[in-house]
Structures are given as structure tokens and as C-alpha cells.
Amino acid sequence: MPETPKIRVLVADDHPGFRRGLTALLASEPGVEVVGEAVDGREVVEKALTLSPDVVLMDLQMPGINGIEATRLILRKEPRVGVLVLTMFEDDESVVSAMKAGARGYVLKSARPTEVLNTLGSVARGEARFGPEIARRLTGFLADPGPDPASAFPELTGREREILDLIAAGRDNASIAARLFVSPNTVRNHISRIFAKLGFSNRAQAIVRAREAGLGRDG
Template identity: 45%
Template sequence: MRMGFRTILEASGIEVAGEAATGRQAVAAAQEIAPDVVLMDVQMPDMDGIEATRRILSQDRRPRILIVTTFDRDDYLFAALDAGASGFLLKNAGPEELVAAVRVVASGDALLAPEVTRRVIERHARPATAASAPDPGLTDREREVLRLLAEALSNAEIAERLFIGEATVKTHVSNVLQKLGARDRVAAVVYAHRHGLA
């Protein structure tokens, strides 16, 4: 499986800086190599991928971690997100999806396999009453951008919908994440659903 991933990624111009066969090796390799993105399995010898993710993200160098697993299980999904993973992809994803996922996560965005996105929203989105919802100080335009993020639109699609430049959308998304205290787009979408902003 690792050899297959390496072949796919290198053929797409993505440098594979290292490999690890166990969770402990992954933690050590991440510290030594300082990669931009780590592809992490859930079930591995020695230490599972969830614990390895936690340990890697507790280090000084904090790569983005993309969980790639055959197991479409809620407990793995939510444990991975709680541990700080930036993405969750199933191994049945095609080569193009894998490459795109690595690039999305490397750019600082979050990514969830389409099969699991709805479950994340359903589990975490419990609308608050207007009185209990905190005011994050979003501008009207930032609220529009947040609503469109919650529709799973890309920056390019948001730009087209709002008739503004993609660079402007990136600025709005960055402001939204900062004001919400959200680490990525997934966390922002969960916030939007929980507080009735989407």
C-alpha cells in the first residue's frame, strides 16, 4: 500500500520524504524529517494512527495529518479529528482524489471524504439558541462566506457565487477562521451549523 501511494504521489510531482511501518516509526520519522503532510493509517503495529497523530502534533514541528484508512467507522473518524487530523480519506479513493487531498491539506485547508462529511455535521451540529450563540464579530460578507463554506463550496466556487476575486475569498476565509478560533474549514462549518449561521 505504501509503495502504491509513493508511486501515485511521486508521479504527480509530490516528494515523498519518508515512510514508516509502525506508529512509533511514524512519530520518530515526523520529528526527524519534518514533512509538510503525513499520510497516516489508523490500524498499525506498535501504536495506532490516532495515538501517533496525537504525539506528532504535540511536537514542535506540526505537519498536517491526513488519515487514509479502509475503515469507514465513526469512532475512528471522530477520534482522528479530535486528535487534530486535518483530513480523513478512505483508501478506496482514486489516485486523483489522493493527490488532491494531499494538496488541499498541505495548503492549510481541511478535507473529509464525501462519505463522512454529513456524519461529522450531524454529530457536532446542535444549533444553539440565538441568546446563547456567541457573537464572533463577523462582517456581513464574512457571514456569507461562512454560509457558502457550509455548503462545501471551494474558494473558486464562492468567488463565482459572490462575484469577487478568489484572493478576496481567501482573505475572508482566513478572517472567518481567525474570528471563530477555528483551526480549519471543517471546524468553521461545524461552528456555523451549531450556532445556526448556515
Template identity: 40%
Template sequence: MDKITIMLADDHVVVRESIRKFLEEEEKFQVVGEVGDGQSAVQMAVNLQPKVVIMDIEMPGLNGIEATRQIKKLCPGCFVLILTAYDYEQYIFALPDIGADGFLLKDISGRELINATQAVFRGESVLHPSVTGKVMKKLRARAAQDPAYTEPLTGREKEVLLLVAAGYKNKEIAKTLYVSVRTVEAHLGNIFAKLGVTSRTEAILEALKKDWILLDQLKSMEQARVIN
């Protein structure tokens, strides 16, 4: 089986060494390159075409936000996982625009990073819990100011989207809803088309904006998932 090639972009050498150590514990991973600034990250991504780029934000020269934007444009086959120490709102709300596939804070464990890397490679969205909370709070306030929006999703599509937001994989969604994986994929395609998005992360952000997903719902679903 081909390995998942990974590139690291972080201006702290010790951080890159730690991340590499965690990732290389997995036989399916191969770290193919490391850089310490955004411009070099873009150039290396173009040259190496890694499957996953783990990207810091605060770097000299070109920051991780702009570097991600350029990588997603020049290397559409690359998945970009933002890994940063900062959960500033200007970073979080830039995610749909730059095309990032996930956003995590550096307080996660090595195992959580491994799981998140695998998840974005599978095309799944990854958001740090505290980031989700910030998004919900901000977007609810915006929705309260401008409540005039339509609700184009069917009941089943909203069920699928809620499970996606809770971190369920397509197979898990299919099992939970007693449908086939192909049916889940079809629902996701409809959801993306209706919301005008191209990724699970963007769909979740749109659902949060419209207040279709509630924090209590996610917590209870995550707890049930752990128990099961």
C-alpha cells in the first residue's frame, strides 16, 4: 500500500522534530519534507506534491493562511491541516476562503494529530473543539442580526450533516442511518451543491452559520459514539 506522504511547515525546528517523531510511528505515513516559512512551503508543496501538508500559521514572510491559499490553488490534490497555537477569529473564519481541510491547536496529543492527519486524507473535516465553539458563538450572533435565510436541506440531509459535524466517517453514518455508503455519499454531494461548498469543513461552517447544529447536540452525539 502506498504511504501517505506528509510535508511539515513550521518555523520552530523542535516542533517539526516532535511532529515528525509522532507521525513516523505510523507505518502508513512518510514525512517527505520540512520547511520553516510560508514561501518555502508553497515551493516545496509544488515540487513534492505531498498528500497532506501540516501547516503552522505564524511563520516569517508568507504566513500559513496565505501559503495554504496558494497550495490549494497550485496543488489541488494536497490536503492542508492547519496546526497552530492561536485560535484567533480572523484565522478561523478564513478557513472556507483558503480551502483548509482542518484546523487544530497545538494542545492536542500525538495520537490526536495522527488521527486528524488520517481524517483529512480521507476527505473528512477536522476542527478543534474550542474552534467549533468560537464559530458557533460568532455565527449565531450574525444570524441573529440577519435571520432571513432559506433552509434548503431535507431532514435526512441535515441528519447526515450533523453526523459529519460530530466526526462520523461515511461508513459510520451509513451504519447509524441504516443506509448504504453510496447513499451517504449522494447526500453529501447534494449538501455541498445546495450550500455552494466543496468540503465537509465548509459545509459544517455553513450549518453553524444557519444554527442548524447545536453544541449540546454535538456533545451528546460524541459521547454516544465513544460509548458505542
């Protein structure tokens, strides 16, 4: 009977003590092989692309590229790799950002070793799995109807919010001007004030923030 191949794991964490302890835990498991370690975001991306692990155990807060961006970069080129986030952060933003980046699992560093190993096995098999605390947060987040666009960005005037809504819907300045029966120059002036009030540096940032607030759905 052929031997079951070991789960090849790459460990990414910038804290030496935690990284060594995690590596020792994984090395004690007969079905797991630690193929490498990384101490920052750039290194984990490079090693993930050269070592071809089955699973990357990913910390979120690392020097250089953070774990979310590193996950996104890895999966863009190696979508078969399973990313399991192992972090101390359990806030909704971190969890949802990790999911959007493509992580298959999310476990807190305070979890028991058995939970980490079980989740690792699930992620290696292509399943999505989250620790119980994270699962409860996701349930609450998904049950939340989301932001009310009408209450978004109270510092904007009604016309400015209307223009930001159209920007979030993907309309360009000429289209917005035609829609509102104003000149393109008037639209540009409104956009300049919107960006100044909200601290946006470019149109892409404005679109992302506005869509997160619920704008751009009906434009």
C-alpha cells in the first residue's frame, strides 16, 4: 500500500520563539513536513513560489508586506497553495480581508495545538475551515445587513455623496456630468472637495472605500 504523502508546510512568522515552537509542533507530526520558514512578507512569497508547499501558515503582521498582501500575491501565481492564517488578530476586518485574499483557514495563536493541526489537515485537503471563535465572528458578520449607504460619509453634502455614489458605480467624469446635467468642470471641482474631505489620494481608493460603505450599487 503506497505511503500517504506528507503535507508540505511553509511557516511564516516574524517572532523567532513562536516560529520555532510552531515548527517543532509540526515536525512532531508524522504526516507533516516543514519545507521552510520565512520571517517577513517578501520572503514568504518568494519561498512559496520556489518551494511549492501544500500549506502556508501565515502570520498577518510581518515586516514589509503584511500577511494579507502576501496571501494575495502567492495565490495569484500559485492558486493551489492553501493559506492558513495563524494570528492573534480576531477582528472582523482582519478575518474578512484574509478571506477576500483567498485564505482557506483562520486560527488564533491561542488555539490548542490539536485545533491548529486539524485545521491544517483540512486546508491541505482543499477545505475551508476556521477556528470556533472565528466561525462565530463570521456568522455574525454575514448576518449583519451591512452599512446603510444613506448614513455613509456624513461630512459630504447631498450632491457630493451623489457624485461619490456614481464614482463607486464606475462612471467617469463625463458620464457623471451628463447624468447630473452639469459641466465636467463642476464634477471635477466636486471630486476635488470629496477627496479633500475624506482623505482619498486617488480614484481607486475612493471606489473601494465607497463600495465598502454600500455606495455604487445602483449607479
